[in-house]
């Protein structure tokens with residue numbers, strides 16, 4: 348292995364790592380919002396909302412992410428919706444993760460004991476107040492482990508948007524290799540960078556999880 | 565003066581007729597104890613009073629308010645039911661405290677969120693209530709850090725925080741270890757003495773003897789017999805009541 352190549356490539360790879368982190372962060376925020384409201388739609392009593400939510404989740408869980416990326420980036424321009432690579436990537440990643448998150452949110456809301464909703468409404472709270480004050484704070488705690496997991500998978504999935512020319516970490520590595528012809532060295536460096544990023548977030552999320560479940564028996 | 569009046573309450577779950585035709589009036593400051601075998605519909609009756617279960621038919625009157633069961637749900641009706649619930653304190657067998665909130669926060673929640681009372685004022689009120697149920701030194705504990713008896717006393721304080729016109733208790737001591745039953749019953753007796761109107765589903769005969777103005781015996785979705793605790797315990801008229809009392813006293817002997 349040639350260390351000068353690593354040192355020369357590192358600044359570009361680090362910059363690309365920031366793109367990867369950025370993609371993951373923006374996508375997870377959108378996915379959280381999307382997943383949250385989809386979960387509410389799926390447990391609501393309104394049929395139409397339920398159906399829309401169910402179809403969305405089923406479609407995005409039932410097809411490969413790579414196909415979703417292709418449909419959004421290469422397919423949509425045919426009906427005059429052209430998005431740049433980065434927005435396309437973010438859209439695909441958030442829609443995909445949102446579908447998974449809505450499942451964990453839904454399960455975690457349903458996992459809160461029935462007596463909690465009853466205690467809240469029996470005092471005179473509205474459904475919304477009971478959700479906001481009593482059910483959701485508890486269900487988020489229940490959901491945190493699966494949320495962390497989805498986020499870690501999302502970081503890995505960002506590498507798939509390299510196929511639509513987003514210069515995130517993997518795409519940047521490939522570009523550098525085209526010039527240096529050192530695939531083993533550069534891909535290993537990329538792997539280490541992914542590993543560092545993922546370990547970093549895993550540790551943070553684990554701590555967060557411990558802190559939030561402090562008072563529960 | 566009547567506080568709560570249930571008229572012709574009926575409730576079925578699918579084919580299972582659980583409440584056949586319940587009529588019950590409770591006056592101000594009256595303590596009514598409901599007894600009856602398991603599955604006779606006692607919990608369902610209490611839950612119907614606050615529409616945790618919607619009765620199939622009947623009328624529930626609380627103070628000046630009257631809510632008719634079984635009609636279509638709309639905004640006005642939702643508000644009526646909410647108002648009814650604000651005026652009834654419900655105490656569950658399993659306490660159902662909010663596990664992510666301290667004892668104090670549990671008791672502040674209703675006044676703050678539902679009655680929109682300022683935090684500081686709600687806090688003072690909650691402190692007073694927790695002192696009243698003997699938990700002044702446990703206010704900052706989370707439910708998981710409290711014994712069952714303490715949790716149930718917090719739950720009573722939480723129900724009282726809404727200043728209800730009537731308290732409903734569904735077997736409040738059934739989930740407790742025997743040595744913790746007394747402290748909860750003590751708080752309930754105290755409230756009864758202060759004039760709180762209460763409907764209590766319980767099999768605690770001693771509580772009924774001490775505190776009940778009236779004992780109701782339910783079986784199979786019907787009120788079979790009612791009277792003073794003395795009448796019901798010493799001179800039951802109906803066979804079913806006799807049999808039930810026999811069973812309950814045998815259980816006590818066995819313990």
Ligand SMILES: Nc1ncnc2c1ncn2[C@@H]1O[C@H](COP(=O)(O)OP(=O)(O)O)[C@@H](O)[C@H]1O
Pocket residue numbers: 577580582600601602603604605606607608609
């Ligand atoms: N949510 C429900 N769905 C279906 N059946 C129910 C439900 N709640 C109660 N029941 C039935 O109603 C009957 C009376 O139950 P319950 O009111 O809990 O009796 P009790 O409190 O006197 O033991 C039982 O047969 C029970 O199975």
Ligand SMILES: [Mg+2]
Pocket residue numbers: 606607608735
């Ligand atoms: Mg019961």
